[in-house]
Amino acid sequence: MTTARPYHAEIYNPVYTRYTLLFVYACVTYAIIGFSWGAIMGGIPALRNFVDYAPHGKLILLAHGHINLLGWVEMAIFGAIYYFIPRLVNRPIYSLKLVKVHFWIHNVGLMGMVVLFTLAGSIGGYTPDAHSEQMVNHLMAGVGFFGTLVLLANIIWGYNIFKTGKNGPDYIAATDTKTEQTRSSNFTTGNLVNP
């Protein structure tokens, strides 16, 4: 006889919950920084002229774009998928350690990219000479390095999600039919926790 497991019981892990929330908090933080950046950059004519017309000023626009895209947008996607996938397949995340590594590598990579984009845009725009051209090139190589960290973080995330989903509901149904049936009936009654 199989004993029905409470739906969600094995998924719940306080550290996993904390990290999922950290992705959501990071999303909100980057949104506040990125949107304010856009409002200030667009609202102050001197700044708008600088980013539109100074040599390399466009790199400051790119810092704004990437903090929004890799910060606000991606963090929201990460938080939502980390919440959703374990519930979809009714099993815990494959590796909690990889969730932590993903969070920190992505944040370090993104912050590095944004700081170096901004420095390159400022140095290149204020002192457009041969020396600063060289500096801009070095700083952009740094953007490439930190961008690679962001890429690595995304690969780690994808791997962890793939491994979590690999033995999905079919596997559970075959080994624990009762649980699967109880889950289905709870879904239809809108109750996510077994009585």
Ligand code: HEM
């Ligand atoms: C309150 C929110 C925002 C404000 C006030 C804002 C403002 C601006 C301004 C003023 C520009 C530069 C226009 C120019 O002079 O050429 C810009 C460019 C840009 N913004 Fe935003 N923005 C906001 C949110 C976002 C979000 C949420 C995203 C992405 C998800 C985003 C992505 C971009 C991109 C990709 C560019 C162009 C970068 C480029 O041309 O290289 N922005 N934004």
Ligand code: HEM
């Ligand atoms: C590891 C991640 C990424 C790195 C290292 C990176 C790097 C760069 C660089 C160096 C540029 C400047 C190219 C130039 O000189 O004109 C650029 C432009 C841009 N990137 Fe990214 N990027 C990344 C991810 C993304 C993602 C995920 C998005 C969108 C979802 C994006 C959207 C853009 C946009 C809109 C531009 C501006 C194009 C333009 O206005 O000329 N990037 N990126």
